[in-house]
Each structure stands twice: as C-alpha cells, then as structure tokens.
Amino acid sequence: MMRMYDIIQKKQRGIALSENEISFFIKGVSDGSIPDYQISALLMAIYFRGMTDEETITLTECMANSGDRADLSSIKGKKVDKHSTGGVGDKTSLIIAPMVAAADMGVSIAKMSGRGLGHTGGTIDKLESIPGVNTNQSCDDFTRIVNETGLCIIGQSGSFAAADKKLYALRDVTATVNCLPLIASSVMSKKLAAGSDCIVIDVKCGSGAFVKTFEEAAELAQLMVKIGVGAGKKTIALITNMDVPLGRSIGNSLEVMEAADVLSGDGDEDLTELCIILAANMLYVANAAPYDECIKAVTKTLNDGSAKRKLAELVSSLGGNSDYIYNPSLFGESKVSAFLAAERSGYIYRINAESVGKAAMILGAGRSKKEDSIDHNAGIIFHHKVGDYVKEGEVLATLYTSKIDMAQNGIELLFRAIKIKDSPPKNKKLIYRTIGGRV
Ligand code: URA
Secondary structure (H helix, E strand, O other): OOOHHHHHHHHHOOOOOOHHHHHHHHHHHHHOOOOHHHHHHHHHHHHHHOOOHHHHHHHHHHHHOOOEOOOOOOOOOEEEEEEEOOOOOOOHHHHHHHHHHHHOOOEEEEEEEOOOEOOEOOHHHHHOOOOOOOOOOOHHHHHHHHHHHOEEEEEOOOOEOHHHHHHHHHHHHOOOOOOHHHHHHHHHHHHHHHOOOEEEEEEEEOOOOOEOOHHHHHHHHHHHHHHHHHOOOEEEEEEEEOOOOOOOEEOHHHHHHHHHHHHOOOOOHHHHHHHHHHHHHHHHHOOOOOHHHHHHHHHHHHHOOHHHHHHHHHHHHOOOOOHHHHOHHHHOOOOEEEEEEOOOOEEEEEEOHHHHHHHHHHHOOOOOOOOOOOOOOOEEEEOOOOOOEEOOOOEEEEEEEOOHHHHHHHHHHHHHHEEEEOOOOOOOOOEEEEEOOOO
C-alpha cells in the first residue's frame, strides 16, 4: 500500500517520484484524503530537492486531469491562450486579446484569467472595475461570446485543474510559491485544462516577478514549453523584464484606462511594444501568417481603432458599460490623492517593481489574503520612467486611495522604491529571449 509518509521521505532524500506516486499524491489532494500537513511537507521537500522534467510533466498532467477540462470544439478556428507568470502593472491581456481578435486572422481567444494576489495584479479584477462586467459566465455563454466577437475573458473556475487551487493556497502560506517545478505545473495544468490549441507564456523576470534572475526564468520558460509541446500544444515563451512596473499605471481602473490609451495608439512606448510582440506571437504560434505579417496585422489594429472597439465589445458582451472604454472620466476619482515629489535632481535610476506592487496593495488596489476586498480606483500613476531626468520637487507619482490612513504608508514605501542618481542607468532590455516556436 502506498503511504504519503514514504513519498515525502523519498523526495526529502532527493529521489525522483514515480508516475504512480505523483498520481497518488494529486488524487489525495483532490479528494481530501491527504491532510494539509503532509501536502505541505511534500511541497517543502520539492522546494528544496526540485523535480526532474519528467516528474514535472507527470505532475502537470495529473493536475490538469484533477478537474474539468474545457471542450472548445464548438468554437471556430484556432484557439490561442496567453499567460503571464505575474507582474506589477501588467495589463497586457486587456490589450493583446482585442488586438488578436481585431486582426481577424481566424484565431480566437477563449481565455480564463485569475485575480491578483499579493503584490501582483490580476486581469479579472481589472475587468471588474468596469461597472456591470460579469466575469462569471456559463460555458455556453463563454463559447457564444467567443464565436460572436472572437474573444472572451472569464474568471478561472476552481473546477479546472482543481488540485492547483488547493496546492496554490498551501504554497502561499508555506513559502513554497517560488519553486520552478511547482510554478510550471501550476501554470501549465490550468492552460492544458483550459483547452486552447496553442499557448504563449510571458515569463516575467526581475524584482517584481516570482522569478528574479534570467537563469531561473530561462529554466522555467524551457520547462513550460517542454510541457506544452509534450501535451501537443504549440507553445512559445517570452522572457520579459519585470524589474520595473509595466507602463505608468498600477491599480485596476487605472490600468483599464491605460489599456484603452494603448489601444488608441497613445500609450507608453515599452508597454505598446511588448503588446505588439506578444499579440504577434499569439497569431504566429497559431500559424496565422509569417511573423513579420503578424506584427503588421496587430499594429494595424492599434492604428485603425479596431482593437479598441474589440475591447469595448468584450466589455459589453460581459454585461459591462463600454462607455468607460471611451470616456475614462466615468471611473471617477478616489477620495484621497497624494503626490510623491523627487527628493533631489537627477536621473531616475531604479523603480523597484515589487515595492511598487506592495504600495499599490496598501492603497487598496490588491489583496494580501484571498478574501480581502479591493478598491477598484486605488493605485498609482507614474509621471516619469526609469532613465528620465527630474528636478528636485517635481512630482514623480500620484497615489489614489480611499483609505486616508494608508496614503502616508504608500508614499513611504514608494519613496524607498525609487532611486535617483547623478547618471542614468544602463538601458535594460524589454524582452530578454524567446523560447520555442520561432527560430
Ligand atoms: N501563477 C500561477 O498560476 N501559479 C504559480 O505558481 C505562479 C504564478
């Protein structure tokens, strides 16, 4: 008879687990027969001892099979999914899903997204900042919306990759989130269960990401591509910079407004460039056209306004008021706004993304526990970027919150996140490497 005690001890000694042992573990996580303390003990053993690629692939498959698997066969054309491993100010899904749909090249987006947790934001919270939006749609409505508009984004239901929900909650409280095989299996099990034909993974790397170094990000990217391809899905991973927040806004309605600006061709340069590249990769991985043509096609959707109209269509189809996409002043203002001024003249040398994410969370834009409620209008807008020259006293950022007592804490955290020096920093790349798919 298999015993959880022996499995924990085997991994503790650094020995690879068999397919049967991994399957026993995931079955026990799903049916509740393995207590939390034994699950947590194995997670910690995996954290320290790692897993071989074969173990990780088996773990992913078992997790993907631990709940429902979406059947997207009634959706026309190729279905492509995109996932970010989590960052600060990452509103790319709100921009690239409409770009891909508006390009009208036979590629649809049937996407399930998550909520933010800790210092990282989530697409569902951003969408729900628009009054009326309901991201909890039935399977029938989900497929109908994709067939009608070419895209739909709904909340990730706990019934997909059910074991991940339990495992992620335990990892979150046992300091075992930051472990490559556990991240890869968590992300890819949900992607496999979500049923798209092809997958683009944005592996965030830097101070605001779960993985901080390029080496770790490359290992994670390779592993996820191997898992995707092994499961018969064409998969591309891009390793992208998350040392600084992405774009100029952090916070839910603020990020929707920024997404609308990018879709009007009026957005931050780096964010726009990253979105063009991610959207083009989504078309390319689905074999829609050669890569250069994909770039041209998605760029056109920004220039002719079609991608912005698609975002408005998505909002309406989810029951939301699409006027908010065209008229951001409808969002209204937070009770309190505060300003952070430059303490000295010089070049902005660093803006630590993780601290910025934590500051936004303190202001009310994020949750520290799953059950916390969020303030959709809270957050931060930066008026300058890394590399800009600023004068002493110039406003660097505006902070929005409804919690008066939190504004000062947010300012203090943000103050420590920003370094100003006499000389500018070296330019960091926006995209470090692409793995899989394109040669
Ligand atoms: N995102 C996930 O879905 N899972 C992880 O483990 C990390 C980021």
